[in-house]
Amino acid sequence: LLRLSEEEENMLPPGNFIPIAENCGLMEQIDRWVVRTLIAWCMEKSRRSPSWRLPLFCVNLSESAVTSQSFPRFVLDELQRTGFAARSLCFEIGEQDMIHRNSEVQRFIAGLKPAGPDGTYFQAFDLFTGAKAGPDNSLILQGPLGQFITLEAGKHFNANGLSANG
Numbered sequence: 001l002l003r004l005s006e007e008e009e010n011m012l013p014p015g016n017f018i019p020i021a022e023n024c025g026l027m028e029q030i031d032r033w034v035v036r037t038l039i040a041w042c043m044e045k046s047r048r049s050p051s052w053r054l055p056l057f058c059v060n061l062s063e064s065a066v067t068s069q070s071f072p073r074f075v076l077d078e079l080q081r082t083g084f085a086a087r088s089l090c091f092e093i094g095e096q097d098m099i100h101r102n103s104e105v106q107r108f109i110a111g112l113k114p115a116g117p118d119g120t121y122f123q124a125f126d127l128f129t130g131a132k133a134g135p136d137n138s139l140i141l142q143g144p145l146g147q148f149i150t151l152e153a154g155k156h157f158n159a160n161g162l163s164a165n166g
Helices: 014-023 027-048 063-067 071-082 095-100 102-111
Strands: 057-060 089-094 121-125 131-134 138-142 148-152
Touching: 014 027, 027 057, 027 063, 027 071, 063 089, 063 095, 063 102, 071 102, 089 095, 095 102
Parallel strands: 057 089, 089 121
Antiparallel strands: 131 138, 138 148
């Protein structure tokens, strides 16, 4: 979990600084920093410990990153620049973003397709209203007003990034 270091080496929890960052329009910059820092840390760990197996890392994205036209390109550029395995990234997209910004979410996911068939994974989080695995490796989300959104494997996400529980 992301923490902000403040005076006297205290760590400020996200609930205390994320709302301020959102109000100041800094969330996409923070998400970029998280992705860049995670990749750099993993690459350094791999260099120091060649037998270390790269796990799957989940990155909770802000609405700003998901709706950004340039964030997918940024991720692809970082992957190419570093040689980091795209299959080791799972981007978590908020349920409310999936419901209310579905076309932007689909554009975001499509923007990461060039990472290849073993590319990044996606999953929904904050599933207050529920999600379930659908037929043919699809994910079905039910929104707060009862509407259903179906995301198809291979088109909207890589099925390996989702479990039967969503």
